[in-house]
Amino acid sequence: MKRNNSLMNRLLMLLVFLFLYAPIFLLIIFSFNAGNSNMIWKGFSLDWYAKLFHNRLIMESVYTTLLVSLLATVIATIAGTFASIGFYAMRRRIRTPLMTVNNIPMMNADIVTGVSMCLLFVAFFNGWENFSVWFNSLGLFQLPTRLTMGFGTLLIAHITFNIPYVILAIGPKLRQMDKHLVDAAMDLGCTWMQAFRKVILPEIKPGIVSGALTAFTMSIDDFVISYFTAGSGSSTLAMTIYGMTKKRVTPEINAISTLLFVTVLLLLAVINIREARQERAALRRK
Amino acid sequence: MSRELIRLRDVCMAFDDELVLDHLNLYFNDKEFLTLLGPSGCGKTTTLRIIGGFATPTSGDVLFDGVRINDVPPYKRQINTVFQKYALFPHLNVFENIAFGLRMQKRPDPKDPTGKKMVKIPEDEIRERVMEMLEVVSLKGFEHRKPDALSGGQQQRVAIARALVNKPKVLLLDEPLAALDLKLRKDMQIELKRIQQQVGITFIYVTHDQEEALTMSDTIVVMDKGSIQQIGTPEDIYNEPKNAFVADFIGESNIIDGIMLQDKLVQMYGKTFPCLDGGFAPNEPVDVVIRPEDIDIVPVEQGQLIGTVTTVTFKGMQYDIIVDFKGFKWLIQTTDHCPEGSRIGIKIDPDGIHIMKKSQYSGMFGDYSSFSEEYDELDDASLSLDEEESGDEA
Ligand SMILES: Nc1ncnc2c1ncn2[C@@H]1O[C@H](COP(=O)(O)OP(=O)(O)O)[C@@H](O)[C@H]1O
Ligand SMILES: [Mg+2]
Numbered sequence: 001m002k003r004n005n006s007l008m009n010r011l012l013m014l015l016v017f018l019f020l021y022a023p024i025f026l027l028i029i030f031s032f033n034a035g036n037s038n039m040i041w042k043g044f045s046l047d048w049y050a051k052l053f054h055n056r057l058i059m060e061s062v063y064t065t066l067l068v069s070l071l072a073t074v075i076a077t078i079a080g081t082f083a084s085i086g087f088y089a090m091r092r093r094i095r096t097p098l099m100t101v102n103n104i105p106m107m108n109a110d111i112v113t114g115v116s117m118c119l120l121f122v123a124f125f126n127g128w129e130n131f132s133v134w135f136n137s138l139g140l141f142q143l144p145t146r147l148t149m150g151f152g153t154l155l156i157a158h159i160t161f162n163i164p165y166v167i168l169a170i171g172p173k174l175r176q177m178d179k180h181l182v183d184a185a186m187d188l189g190c191t192w193m194q195a196f197r198k199v200i201l202p203e204i205k206p207g208i209v210s211g212a213l214t215a216f217t218m219s220i221d222d223f224v225i226s227y228f229t230a231g232s233g234s235s236t237l238a239m240t241i242y243g244m245t246k247k248r249v250t251p252e253i254n255a256i257s258t259l260l261f262v263t264v265l266l267l268l269a270v271i272n273i274r275e276a277r278q279e280r281a282a283l284r285r286k
Numbered sequence: 287m288s289r290e291l292i293r294l295r296d297v298c299m300a301f302d303d304e305l306v307l308d309h310l311n312l313y314f315n316d317k318e319f320l321t322l323l324g325p326s327g328c329g330k331t332t333t334l335r336i337i338g339g340f341a342t343p344t345s346g347d348v349l350f351d352g353v354r355i356n357d358v359p360p361y362k363r364q365i366n367t368v369f370q371k372y373a374l375f376p377h378l379n380v381f382e383n384i385a386f387g388l389r390m391q392k393r394p395d396p397k398d399p400t401g402k403k404m405v406k407i408p409e410d411e412i413r414e415r416v417m418e419m420l421e422v423v424s425l426k427g428f429e430h431r432k433p434d435a436l437s438g439g440q441q442q443r444v445a446i447a448r449a450l451v452n453k454p455k456v457l458l459l460d461e462p463l464a465a466l467d468l469k470l471r472k473d474m475q476i477e478l479k480r481i482q483q484q485v486g487i488t489f490i491y492v493t494h495d496q497e498e499a500l501t502m503s504d505t506i507v508v509m510d511k512g513s514i515q516q517i518g519t520p521e522d523i524y525n526e527p528k529n530a531f532v533a534d535f536i537g538e539s540n541i542i543d544g545i546m547l548q549d550k551l552v553q554m555y556g557k558t559f560p561c562l563d564g565g566f567a568p569n570e571p572v573d574v575v576i577r578p579e580d581i582d583i584v585p586v587e588q589g590q591l592i593g594t595v596t597t598v599t600f601k602g603m604q605y606d607i608i609v610d611f612k613g614f615k616w617l618i619q620t621t622d623h624c625p626e627g628s629r630i631g632i633k634i635d636p637d638g639i640h641i642m643k644k645s646q647y648s649g650m651f652g653d654y655s656s657f658s659e660e661y662d663e664l665d666d667a668s669l670s671l672d673e674e675e676s677g678d679e680a
Contacts, residue, residue: 180373183340186360187367188452189390198386202377 024261031254038249048255058256061240068151068226068236069219072158077212079159080166085200087167088174099171102164113161114228121153121229149231157229158222162215169211173204176282206278210271217267220260291316291455291488292337297346299332299512306332308512310346314456314490315505319482321491323499324509325535330492331370333509334458337490338367361390366449367458371465372441374433380444381429384416387452419447422481439470446481456488463498475501496536500524508532529642533575534651540616541652544574544641552641555591555612561639573642575652578606578619580638589631595624608654615654 026038031049035042052058087095087102105113125147132143181203185195201208223238230239237260244253292314299307307329314320322330335341336348339360347354355363366387374383389412392404420426423443433441442462449457462478463471479502482489493499499506500520508515508523508531516528527533530541545553549564554574566572586592593611604619609630624630 178371178373178376180369180371181375183338183360184367184369184373184375185386186340187338187365188387188448189361191359191361194390199375202375 027254028258028261030251031258033251033254036251038251038254048251049259051252052255052259055252057235057240058237058252061235061237064151064154064234065220065237068155068158069216071155072162072219073212073216076159076162076215077166077208080163080211080215081170081204081208083163084167084170084174084204085196087171102167105161106164106168110222110224111228114157114225117153117157117160117225118149118228121149148233149229150233151230154226154230154234154236157225158219161222161225162218165214165218166208166211169214170204170207173207174200177203206274210274213267213271213274217264217271220267221264288318289316290314291351292490293347293349294333294336295347295349297333297336297343297348299329299336299341300344306512307336307343310512310514312507312514312517314488316455316488317486318504319479319489319491319502320505320507321493321499321503322507322509323493323496323535324515326494328509329512330494330509331460334367334460334490334492337456338365338458339363364455365458366452366454366456368442368445368449368460368462370460370462372433372445374441374444374448376433378432379429380420380425380431380433380436381416383433383444384419384448384451385412386448388412388415391452415451416447419451422450422484423447424477438465439474442466442474446478450481450485454487456490457482459489459491461492461494463493464495471498478502500536508535510535526640527575527642529645530573530575530647530649530651531645533573533640533642534647538578538617538619539652540576540578540654542574542576542614543649544572546570546572546641550636552639557590559590559634559639560636561641562636563639563641566641566643571644573644573648573652575640575642576616576634576638578617580634581616581618581620582633582635583618583620583622583624584631584633586629586631588633590633592629592631595626595628595630598624598626617654 029041030038032044032046033042034045034047087098090098128147129145132145136142136145177200181199182192182195185199186192190198221238222236223242226236227239227242230236235243237256241253241256241260244250290313294310294312297307297310297312298305310333322333324330332341336343339355339358339362342356348356350358350363350365375386378386388407391407393407394401395403395405416429417426420429423446425440425443425447428436428440428444433444436444442465445462446457446459459478463474466474475498478489478491491499491502500523503520505517506520506523507517510531516523516532518526523532523536527536527539533539533541542554546563546566546569547553547558548568549566550561552559552561552563552572552574591611593609593616595607596610596615597608599606601619604621605623607618607620607624609616609618609632618632
């Protein structure tokens with residue numbers, strides 16, 4: 001009976017994994033197909049990958065994706081680091097509700113975040129138009145009156161949804177730190193900023209790196225929020241792939257999707273290995 | 287007497303309307319070993335943080351050499367601190383921990399005639415001073431270890447060296463020995479006193495351990511509930527406690543209700559006892575302190591008071607016996623064995639009696655009805671500390 005049960009379990013597990021990963025495997029396999037079918041295998045080739053690099057649309061969106069992800073990661077990491085220190089310095093009574101507010105965007109449906117940010121930008125642009133018309137009538141200097149969504153709004157949106165992940169990664173590192181370290185550094189002649197650089201930063205560096213890696217992964221990975229905030233001017237890789245599928249799923253899409261999948265997989269692997277290593281180090285210290 | 291260095295004037299501190307320090311007035315002399323002594327939560331750490339510049343008093347002044355320093359940040363004060371749990375920098379080795387303060391320092395360039403140019407301390411001088419400090423705290427050879435590869439006692443020494451290498455005028459120490467086991471604690475007490483005399487600066491030491499305070503201090507400040515109860519030398523505080531709180535907190539005391547009939551004559555249990563104190567109103571109610579070691583046991587017929595022995599505990603040097611005098615239990619320390627249940631007489635010399643004015647603490651301390659429980663607690667505490675740290679010192 002028991003044996004039977006575990007066999008069932010294993011079978012079920014196999015099915016689940018098959019269900020989850022079969023599409024991705026198919027996608028990866030057919031990205032190496034010599035023919036341009038998604039059903040008939042015509043032999044191995046790297047043609048589709050080579051073709052990618054000559055597709056200006058794809059290359060441009062790869063560039064946009066990398067740029068927005070990098071910039072958003074750097075800015076969100078800096079902002080998130082100082083925000084975590086602010087949270088850490090707060091009293092528990094205030095911190096706990098604020099941390100909940102911080103965590104909500106991570107669980108919120110992307111589409112809600114995306115639509116609401118889109119609405120916010122549109123509302124702001126309207127207000128800006130009124131303001132700039134009035135300002136220009138003063139005749140000091142001319143402000144642009146028409147603003148549109150594009151790389152700027154895309155970047156702001158990415159920074160916004162990245163910050164909570166950074167805060168979440170750094171918080172525990174701060175709480176593990178001896179709370180008198182900053183006092184000790186200031187006692188020995190540091191200003192607060194020097195104490196931050198010489199003492200807090202080395203202590204929370206692992207958290208900062210984890211937070212930055214997570215933020216970068218989230219940015220590369222994002223489609224929905226980008227779709228609502230990039231406007232017509234810029235397009236991330238995920239958006240370009242989506243646009244191409246409107247016609248037909250070509251093996252070219254398979255190839256670029258495979259690259260995206262592998263990138264995110266690698267990033268996730270790095271994050272997980274780092275976490276496991278830190279946990280082991282913390283255990284050893286105890 | 288030496289020069290005054292730091293003064294707290296009418297210092298109050300409140301957290302969320304809770305008054306933690308209540309009009310503290312206190313001064314610290316140069317090169318003195320001063321201890322703030324009091325139960326946990328009485329405001330010792332807060333006082334130290336105000337002196338170090340980590341907290342700003344709600345009202346009142348902090349003066350250093352006569353100058354008001356309320357708003358001077360910690361890094362501009364000639365004061366260094368040894369924190370309660372050491373607060374060593376985990377990512378730096380022992381050498382770099384100790385050198386930390388020196389690397390932060392800038393001083394006028396000796397080669398610059400205007401004296402305005404500021405330069406860092408040269409590397410060879412840093413090296414020399416750190417090595418010298420390692421010698422003072424007996425940690426030569428440990429300079430490349432990380433803090434988490436050191437025992438508690440060694441970390442303690444690094445923390446002291448890290449503070450002292452900056453040649454501060456004042457060193458603040460917040461219960462620096464609390465985490466060490468009993469034997470190491472005793473050694474470090476002597477060591478700290480030696481270091482203080484060697485470097486010749488003011489130590490302001492915080493502890494809740496009365497024995498530690500008596501052993502090490504030039505001056506003791508006894509605190510309770512944010513107020514100073516008494517300031518004095520260890521002898522003063524032990525022999526002439528100001529009120530029942532001090533008498534009970536420092537050493538063992540029997541505190542009995544009495545009436546001061548006239549100068550040098552006090553009445554307890556309806557009997558009169560000659561004593562040495564005076565200056566009270568006729569028939570003023572007072573608290574009478576009698577230390578357990580100042581009581582002589584005599585045959586019943588010669589006794590000033592007669593009581594029944596209820597408990598006997600062998601303590602090695604002496605017996606601690608609890609004697610019931612008309613329902614009030616006294617602790618007496620004696621080298622003679624008196625069996626439980628026996629009736630004994632006692633005699634107290636006039637210099638063994640100390641009279642205190644009545645205070646808010648009257649009637650709260652000095653009865654040994656719950657004596658055995660009190661001792662059990664003490665034994666438990668020292669036992670668990672021993673287990674925690676034993677074998678730690680390499
Ligand atoms: N930052 C703070 N916020 C609120 N209350 C505090 C703070 N620091 C200390 N207290 C309170 O002040 C009182 C005195 O604390 P402390 O100075 O640490 O006492 P001690 O060092 O003598 O044990 C305690 O009741 C403590 O709860
Ligand atoms: Mg304290």
